[in-house]
Amino acid sequence: MPSADDRPSGLLSAWARSNRLEPISGPLPEAEPTPPASSTPPIQFPDAVTPSTGQLPPFTPSITRQLPSVTHVLPGVSENTSQRIPVVIKGELKKPLAPSPLPPLIHKKRRQRSSLIGIALLLLISLMALLSATPLGREIGFSFQQGSSLVNDPQNTLNTLVAQATATAIYHQKNDGYDPFYTAGQVISKGLSTLNWPVGECTYWANLRYHQITGNWVAWSGNADQWVDGARKAGWNVSSTPHAPSIVVLMPGTQGASHAYGHVAVVESVSGNVAHTSNMNWYANGGGFDRTSNVDFHSGPGVYFVWHS
Numbered sequence: 001m002p003s004a005d006d007r008p009s010g011l012l013s014a015w016a017r018s019n020r021l022e023p024i025s026g027p028l029p030e031a032e033p034t035p036p037a038s039s040t041p042p043i044q045f046p047d048a049v050t051p052s053t054g055q056l057p058p059f060t061p062s063i064t065r066q067l068p069s070v071t072h073v074l075p076g077v078s079e080n081t082s083q084r085i086p087v088v089i090k091g092e093l094k095k096p097l098a099p100s101p102l103p104p105l106i107h108k109k110r111r112q113r114s115s116l117i118g119i120a121l122l123l124l125i126s127l128m129a130l131l132s133a134t135p136l137g138r139e140i141g142f143s144f145q146q147g148s149s150l151v152n153d154p155q156n157t158l159n160t161l162v163a164q165a166t167a168t169a170i171y172h173q174k175n176d177g178y179d180p181f182y183t184a185g186q187v188i189s190k191g192l193s194t195l196n197w198p199v200g201e202c203t204y205w206a207n208l209r210y211h212q213i214t215g216n217w218v219a220w221s222g223n224a225d226q227w228v229d230g231a232r233k234a235g236w237n238v239s240s241t242p243h244a245p246s247i248v249v250l251m252p253g254t255q256g257a258s259h260a261y262g263h264v265a266v267v268e269s270v271s272g273n274v275a276h277t278s279n280m281n282w283y284a285n286g287g288g289f290d291r292t293s294n295v296d297f298h299s300g301p302g303v304y305f306v307w308h309s
Contacts, residue, residue, distance in 0.1 A: 175282045176258040177202050177224020186226060188233050191219035191308070200290030202264050203227075205280030206247050209266040213245045216308040225252055225262040231306035239305050242270040246307035248277055254302035256284075265295065273299040 102110070181196050189195065194217045197204040207218040220230025227249045231238050242248075246267045250257035257263035265277035275297050279287055287293025297303060 175202070175256060175263045175284075177261040177263045177281075178258075179203050179221065179223045179261075182222050182226075186230055186233075187221040188230065189219045191217045191234065193217060195219075195221050200281060202279060202281045205278070205292065206264040206266055209278055210245065210247055213266070214308060218247075223261040224249060224257075224264045227264055227306065228304045236306050236308050240299060240303065241305065242267065242273060242275040242299050243305045243307055244268065244270045244275070246305040248275055248297055249304040249306060250297065251302035251304075255297055255300075265297070267305065268294075275299070275305070 101107075178201065180198055187195065194207060194211070197207050203218075203224060211217050218227075218230075219234040219236075220227065222230055227247070228238055228251075231247075237243075237246075244267045248265050248267050250263040250265075252262045253259045254262065263279075263282065265279040265282070267275045267277050269276045277295055277297060278292055279295050280292050281287070281289050282293055282295055284295055285293040287295070
């Protein structure tokens with residue numbers, strides 16, 4: 001290659017003008033000495049680099065270590081996880097979707113279940129009303145209201161029929177003087193003919209048997225515990241001393257009589273203060289509903305004897 005001195009002077013001048021070089025005048029500066037070679041080894045590049053693919057070999061760090069776990073506990077909170085303050089992440093607060101309609105089959109079953117519950121409640125109310133209107137309910141102390149009774153309504157024919165049927169039903173397994181025909185107040189008659197009495201009850205037998213002995217019909221209506229008041233209104237004799245023949249009236253709860261209406265019987269004979277009686281609907285000595293039996297009663301509180309002069 002030709003040196004700068006060998007270049008044509010015209011070409012050199014044109015090159016200097018294009019690069020705006022000023023001619024150097026005077027002697028050239030001396031060249032600085034070359035520093036000695038350093039002891040640092042030159043950088044060695046791996047020979048495994050493949051120029052065609054440009055992929056580098058896998059790099060493995062020379063120093064590896066595991067970072068320490070950092071746990072930050074809030075002031076005043078122990079390390080126990082059960083006492084840590086829970087972090088609540090709220091949802092998107094979207095309006096809940098309306099429930100989907102029930103399938104027709106499930107809807108039908110629910111309607112049937114509701115109907116059955118309604119029928120059961122209706123039957124329960126009817127049973128409670130029946131107990132309130134019957135002697136059994138009064139004997140066990142069941143009543144909607146003191147002094148109220150469904151059978152006391154003279155306009156309610158259905159309730160009267162229920163009471164009459166109940167008078168001869170299995171409920172009367174006790175010594176009960178209930179009169180289902182007593183619905184319109186006590187009747188006082190002249191005693192020329194018999195009044196309407198329920199067959200099988202103690203009131204039926206007392207009226208029938210006393211007429212057989214004396215020829216007199218009971219001249220008043222009502223339950224057994226109303227016979228004392230009826231006898232007084234009809235002009236009959238009323239006493240607490242045993243008398244034969246007469247009708248003995250046991251007030252409710254007296255000497256085994258029903259706690260609801262009491263009991264009546266016919267006095268066949270008397271021994272001191274003991275009255276030997278014939279009864280119906282008295283569950284002792286083989287008696288019962290529509291069956292007669294002989295029972296002794298003695299004078300005392302709640303015991304009255306009535307007879308016609």
